[in-house]
Amino acid sequence: MTDTTTMTENLMSALGLDRPESVDDTVVPFTLDRLDTRGRSVRLGAALDTILSRHNYPAPVARLLGEAVVLSALIGSSLKFDGRFIMQTQTDGPVNLIVVDFDAPDGMRGYARFDHDLLVKAAEEGRTRPGELLGNGHLAMTIDQGPHTERYQGIVALNGNSLEEVAHTYFMQSEQIPTVVRLAVAEFTKKGDHRPHWRAGGVLIQHLPEHGGATMADLPGDGDFDNPAMKDPDFVEADGWTEARTMLATLDDLELADPDLTSERLLFRLYHETGVRVFAPMTLEERCTCSADRIEDMLANSFTAEDREEMAVDGEIEVVCEFCSTAYHFNPHQFEPN
Template sequence: MTDDLMSALGLDRPETGDDAVLPFTLDKLDTRGRAVRLGDALDTILNRHNYPAPVARLLGEAVVLAALIGSSLKFEGRFIMQTQTDGPVKLIVVDFDAPDGLRGYARFDHDALLKFAEEGKTRPADLLGKGHLAMTIDQGPNTERYQGIVALEGASLEEVAHTYFMQSEQIPTMVRLAVAEFQQKGDHRPHWRAGGVLIQHLPEHGMSHVADLPGDGNFENTDEADGWSEAKALLTTLEDVELADPDLSPERLLFRLYHETGVRVFSPMPMVERCTCSADRIEDMLSTSFTAEDREEMAVDGEIEVVCEFCSTAYHFNPHQFEAKH
């Protein structure tokens, strides 16, 4: 990073690398936001199940969106994003375990996916189809879960995110997501990478009336309207390749977008691929949620096998080991 760029951003640290969320503000535009760049963490999640490329891209977008939203949590807890649809990708689940853990998986119909591919329908919006997306915030034991649900009507995850924020948060919001494969010199295979930017209009004196259109707002103050319009317009110039480019740091990306209006960045928040499954948790689930008869029926050759859908770790139990606990 050049001295001029460091000075413009007020930085006294190296540029942010992969697997991190970078908070920022556009003070002159009454806008705040977060930029995320995922490398090895996302590549691990997507390659663990060897998803077909269209499914991997869709799940990758969901992981990026979950990182952008979940990283705003100010407490230790979980942000869970889940889609259930009639499209070829039937189910997506992404867990953000605050402050930094990501995991995710997808279920899909092989035959339907093949048919859609033959018809050229491989966009994320095509694969989602119709259904719903649920976003859940779980603050832990002895607290109530908060859940927002948005209909999926053949829209992209970017469009669904805009609708979610307007319906549930009433905050004008714009999101950009991109997932791509990159193969650099020396790599034995392409690696999945992704990036995303989320901006929200938050004027200092409070929210103005919010319009019905996703991502827009009606503002009593013309300067506020102009500022938010400019922030959005500049974000629309961002290309997918820039979001996932391994040679373009989030700081450089934001400076490229907003250097004329000014952008202020804060300390990056690291992201890691981490599954929260454990033998103790699964043993407790088998003990409390199933009867002895249920466990006997689950057993194959005298053993119960439970495979984590997120990380594919297999756990094995003797169906009789639970008897001493009851």
């Protein structure tokens, strides 16, 4: 028996696993029972590489969008119903718009818009950290449960903060549950490949409320948030939570994005002394929800015949999906009544 086989068997035994370890493009829920903490670990490979490589983004933009995709996967995968989790930033920075759609239970797509001149200027000045690329504006997190249901949305200000920092603020304001998020995006080159590939990892942990409480999918409506606990001068952080977040802080970006480090191995490395219980992984995939029928319906019902005529070039209307770059073509006269 090889050392690797022995190590794997010991790891699976320690985690109580009766299945193979997870692979890329999965999210693994876990609990730290002794520390009153729950969480999720995400590893993204081919799915993220498809999203980022499709548009040939400059590296700083790709990394920022990659972080947004990981964060959306960490939150969106907690939905307990078929619906959509939408994360959107609108700012005055070089990367002025990011939209990530998580189509529950497993579909992801993402898009970023950036100002080339502002991006070049930021790079020349050495301002390429995520918070500096975002600038000032807001981040909105929305849950859409489908037709005939109310959307739930929470909004957080962006003032040069990273997505990790914004996530911490968001969860404290909305759920009033202490939360820590770690995100990392990197490029790796495999032997024999002609180009590097994007991959990423992320971990989200939350302190379990003493008497239950909100879940990651419970988002409030619009409005100001208030967190009485954080304003209480006598508020004392639980020892278990302090230990859980302190251990997570020892994790570096390379570990998070390491292609040879599964979620199970990562969690065991962090929490083997206190104990960690992992659950079955959930598969994630890059999937766009655009379709010819949806776009045709939009053209027919949202625009007049004159509008459609103006859109036409050389006798046809071309609509390109911003997410997946698929081009759809329509005859402007096909919408006329028979």
